[in-house]
Amino acid sequence: MDTLVNVAHGFGVALQPINLIYCFIGVFIGTLVGVLPGIGPISAMSLLLPITLSGTPESGIIMMAGIYYGSMYGGSTTSILVNIPGEAASVVTCIDGHQMAKKGRAGPALGIAAFGSFFAGTFALIALMLVAPKLASVAIAFGPAEYFSLMVLGLVVLTFLTQGSMAKALLMACIGVVLGVVGLDSITAQPRLTFGRVELIDGIGLVPVVMGLFGVAEVLLNTEQVIKRDIINTKITHLLPSREDWKVSTGPMSRGTILGFFLGILPGGGAVISSFASYALEKRLSKTPERFGTGAIEGVAGPEAANNAAAGGAFIPLMTLGIPPNVVMALLLGAFVIHGLQPGPLMITQNPGLFWGIVASMYIGNLMLLVLNLPMIGMWVQLLKLPYNVLFPLIILFTIIGVYCSSNNVFDVHVMIAFGVIGYFMRKLGYEPAPLVLAFVLGPMLENNLRKSLILSQGDLMTFVERPISAVCLTFALVLLVAPLLPALRKKREMVALDEEA
């Protein structure tokens, strides 16, 4: 009953005209960045982070959330029609989606991707409504030791799932922690690694780091190649999947939704991993696995449902524990902090309008996306024809403006360009930026909780293993750290990495 009252309250907030406008702007921009290759939700959210300041916290966060789940919808359009993933979570959709389009079945592929996304998005929201308040009430009992161990687990999971060398990913995470603690020490107020620069006293900004590592570095990588676009030129018809299509897609969609939701909750997990996991699962369960890769609709339905469910699930650790499970959620945490709000176990009770308003807006946003992605598909197809040599200078200009606006400081533009160049060389040498960024965000929290738990326990390190939740998290982290040393698990991890590279 309480949940229903809260949901009604949430819809009251989400249906306010201003919030509806922000929600629409969010899902529209989300679809746009999902459709356009070379700019993803991370860049778009960093770019728009300063704009959230102009409205209420509800409006800003509703818009930011809309960009995230909107990009999951939009990414599939590019994957299916152009065979270039609009964003990372849609990589796997290229495999069967584009093959379907080549066979003249672009309509059903786009249709099932949109309906699968809607179904998964709806499920994730209902689960979010039911799970988040319960988890928040449990999380109130969490102490610094639990928070520290959870964050360690999150970082280890992300490094474990990052493609390529785990040592490199762990090194990146450590560098992220170091960058995160630059500035005044929160306990002793001592400046750390500031090199006498006043601009670094408050630390390095999240926006320039993310925009550099993801926005500028991505552009630099893309300019290396001639981007050829094999756009399907035939008229897109039959967007509503046939009875047969529904029959074969219902199972993959349901399994993808559940799998995606749980992988989304896991710290370090997320939409990319869940879409690959769903594709692998469907291929394994299929009686005709040889059809996968040649235009099997299950290969579109499952991963598309999974990445949208994961996008919804990822809100749970952020809203209930205050811990962002991935880089996108780290940016959302930034939006909360800008407005002086701290997501965590108390947010749902102290700010019910905000929490339930965001949840309700996500449902409304899902409905808007269905309209944006099916009847208006022609508009996005036209947009795909925008050549990359015109697009990338615009992306660079928008990133510069976005970074400048976040702090009104030219120093941050320099930081972004520096991180862009560093990010480019990092990627060329096989170092992934995601663990660095997540550790950068978690670094100060990790340090604070470690020092607090040591002070509270009077230096007794056993506090981390005597508390059950902390012990479980650290045990999982340890298992994942040791796993690559075991030949069988190492082979499995390499297989995942190879799949992602494909």
Add this chain to the structure above:
Amino acid sequence: MSNDSDVKFRLNNSELWGGLIGLALGGFVIWSGLKLKLGTINDPGAGFVLFYTGILMCLFATSIIIAALTEGGPTFGSRWMNTRWTKPLLVIVCLVAFSFALNPLGFLLSSIPLMLLLLRVVDPVRWSLAIPIAVLVPLGMWWILKRLLLIQLPSGIFEIG
């Protein structure tokens, strides 16, 4: 045999240099942590986390170096093989020049040439399209930011913008 060891120990092994850079950074972080004071386990100081993170960085970097020495690794050249490596280099040069010009010249006078260069140096866009985009987009953004969002962009020594 000799060929094999040549492959493993060659100096332009990019993995080896990546590891060495990581090791140097780790060493610097340990030194910074020590300089900031570690404190005690009961009362960790400002350098406590930095020091131990530095140690972890050195450990991971060492493992990368060992892997590079025992298993070999791609050369720098192979990382950029079959790519148009001059294009990102040109974009980097444009961006660095822009970052130095932004404060003295202001947003408009620095971003219009930047846009024009980016539109022409990678995959040249025809002049009739490049010039209007390079002029109108920064101008439009400047107008939106200054007039609608009331955000002041740098105007430079000429106070344009």
